[in-house]
Amino acid sequence: MSIEVELPDGSILEVDENSTVEDVAYEIGKGLGDDTVAGKIDGELVAKEEEVSDGDEIEIVTEDSDEYIDVLRHSAAHVFAQALKRIYGDEVKLTIGPWTDEGFYYDIEGLELEQEDFEEIEEEMRKIVEEHLEIKHEKLSREKAEDFFEDNEYKRQILEEEASNEGQGSSQDGSSASELSEDKVSFYKQGEFKDLCKGPHVSSTGEIEAFKLLEIAGAYWRGDEENEMLTRIYGTAFPGEKDLEDFMEKRREAEKRDHRRIGQEMDLFSVPEHAPGAPHYHRKGMIIRRELEEYIREKNAELGYEEVWTPELNKANLWKKTGHYEAFKEDGEMFAWEQNDEEYGLKPMNCANHSHIFDSNTRSYKELPIKLSEFGTVNRNEQSGELSGLLRVRVMTQDDGHAYLRKDQIEEEVKAHLEKIIEMYDEFGFDVNFIMETKPGKAQGPDELWDEAESSLENAMDEVVGEYEVKPEEGAFYGPKIGVEVEDAIGREWQLGTVQLDFVIPRNYGLKYQGEDNKEHYPVMIHRAILGSIERFMGVMIEHFAGDFPTWLAPEQVRILPVTDENKEYAEKIREELSDLRIGIEDRSWTVGKKIQAAHDDNVPYMLILGDDEEETQNLSVRDRKEREEDGVGLEEFRKALKKETEEKKLEPDFLA
Ligand SMILES: [Zn+2]
Numbered sequence: 001m002s003i004e005v006e007l008p009d010g011s012i013l014e015v016d017e018n019s020t021v022e023d024v025a026y027e028i029g030k031g032l033g034d035d036t037v038a039g040k041i042d043g044e045l046v047a048k049e050e051e052v053s054d055g056d057e058i059e060i061v062t063e064d065s066d067e068y069i070d071v072l073r074h075s076a077a078h079v080f081a082q083a084l085k086r087i088y089g090d091e092v093k094l095t096i097g098p099w100t101d102e103g104f105y106y107d108i109e110g111l112e113l114e115q116e117d118f119e120e121i122e123e124e125m126r127k128i129v130e131e132h133l134e135i136k137h138e139k140l141s142r143e144k145a146e147d148f149f150e151d152n153e154y155k156r157q158i159l160e161e162e163a164s165n166e167g168q169g170s171s172q173d174g175s176s177a178s179e180l181s182e183d184k185v186s187f188y189k190q191g192e193f194k195d196l197c198k199g200p201h202v203s204s205t206g207e208i209e210a211f212k213l214l215e216i217a218g219a220y221w222r223g224d225e226e227n228e229m230l231t232r233i234y235g236t237a238f239p240g241e242k243d244l245e246d247f248m249e250k251r252r253e254a255e256k257r258d259h260r261r262i263g264q265e266m267d268l269f270s271v272p273e274h275a276p277g278a279p280h281y282h283r284k285g286m287i288i289r290r291e292l293e294e295y296i297r298e299k300n301a302e303l304g305y306e307e308v309w310t311p312e313l314n315k316a317n318l319w320k321k322t323g324h325y326e327a328f329k330e331d332g333e334m335f336a337w338e339q340n341d342e343e344y345g346l347k348p349m350n351c352a353n354h355s356h357i358f359d360s361n362t363r364s365y366k367e368l369p370i371k372l373s374e375f376g377t378v379n380r381n382e383q384s385g386e387l388s389g390l391l392r393v394r395v396m397t398q399d400d401g402h403a404y405l406r407k408d409q410i411e412e413e414v415k416a417h418l419e420k421i422i423e424m425y426d427e428f429g430f431d432v433n434f435i436m437e438t439k440p441g442k443a444q445g446p447d448e449l450w451d452e453a454e455s456s457l458e459n460a461m462d463e464v465v466g467e468y469e470v471k472p473e474e475g476a477f478y479g480p481k482i483g484v485e486v487e488d489a490i491g492r493e494w495q496l497g498t499v500q501l502d503f504v505i506p507r508n509y510g511l512k513y514q515g516e517d518n519k520e521h522y523p524v525m526i527h528r529a530i531l532g533s534i535e536r537f538m539g540v541m542i543e544h545f546a547g548d549f550p551t552w553l554a555p556e557q558v559r560i561l562p563v564t565d566e567n568k569e570y571a572e573k574i575r576e577e578l579s580d581l582r583i584g585i586e587d588r589s590w591t592v593g594k595k596i597q598a599a600h601d602d603n604v605p606y607m608l609i610l611g612d613d614e615e616e617t618q619n620l621s622v623r624d625r626k627e628r629e630e631d632g633v634g635l636e637e638f639r640k641a642l643k644k645e646t647e648e649k650k651l652e653p654d655f656l657a
């Protein structure tokens, strides 16, 4: 018997039944067969020993494939586990150890590890690498597998889950196992170490040239707060030292910019224990937030938006009308409860409330588009384990907006939004990439509307954006989507804004307008957030600027440093003269050098050093955070320059440039 598989170039290959990925590779050519590390079946990474089935799409993974790094990192996780076993013996219980985008982790139990232990473990890992142990695939009967994990209830649970087919079953999990038909379980073995594993792996421990253990964290077994807390050790691996060094350098740079640390040092915000995922803005953080809001308000007005405000607390039946109830409540993502015999909730989205406002009047085609914007605070019950600073929160304020329009207005509106998005991100020094996601399989709404809307989006993207990525069939069920991804100062990518068309909410909610033909029509809806949410944008922005905010955003724009205590009175006078700027006075009796250092540490864009000379000449000695200096600057000259700098939203202090 033979079966047919499809290769990446679309060609069909006939192979024997029960062929493995590796057999397929040999069928294509001996060289490829020899080089095979792993494979992909219908897009999922699998071991080369995996059997293929009729109709599968097969890709062969070699050392040159993008997926090779994932395979290598998973093998590194095994080397880590083997090293632990060598050092700590049966004291340590292994659970799961998958690869990640940045490396790998292994969750363990029974061992209190500290950062200081890494050196010893890494040394043992180095030995294992130098032993060049062959990594071999092995199949065990279920019974033997259970015996093997007699003392490890976690691995036994994985086996059980697999048997009842409730397990995750993905090789990404790294711990999953089994080929049920034969009731055999898949293991990988290297030297004396053996682990339940679906693979794939590199062929020898010797291939893992560069690796590093990174940090220790806690993680619940199976991500469930009801379960045991395990110890998670993160590490990474690369095919060569140079790649690892580059990675570590980037990581150090990212750590320096960590918004949680900068947020604390600059006293911008906190996320206290009493409000998980709900950031509190302190005075200085609130200054930045207010500046951002004013900025967005201005841009929204330019796009023709009218600002509204809608409440967080609503009856849950509001979201039954739009379909959000199903999407959010049933996933446990919405905060909702019974009160006075009614179900209430906190809004997870602003769309429904804005639709109410649209619906509160009869609308004519002449009024369209109607555009409503709001700094809309929404609440979503994100898993507590995933909360982090300003980047992953439960309470956030979106720079939300909804436009209700006729379908002949789609192209023009989308163009205007795209232009504004590019303009705005440019003002923060971000590069923007656009991603268009088109009609998915489970789409709702009329087909001809989808076709028309997609071609309008395409026209708008071609004209305004030029080059962009298309993700076919990844749009929402209610309409096609444009995602906005920005690249920060150190090249990291963040998904922030979005422009989405919606054909479904207007129908669900029964929104209507009177057309030129005197008949009632459904409007098309655009959901858009330009910066995304204030929280997430601020988090990304803090890291992007590393706390060195442009002067227009800096909580303290200028700090006056009196040379001696005798100059303090004059400092006060200057502060009054420049009262349209945000000015602080350093009143600690330190040396000027120490005062300058403190202002640098606090990321203040400008310093005015005022001593007897300055008092006498009535001029200013100006210094900026880029360590440029100028004496004899007139007060009026400085005031005007800073006014211009903030109005033009210059990214760096400009006056002494
Ligand atoms: Zn594994």
Ligand SMILES: [Zn+2]
Binding pocket: 349, 350, 351, 402, 527, 528
């Ligand atoms: Zn919306």
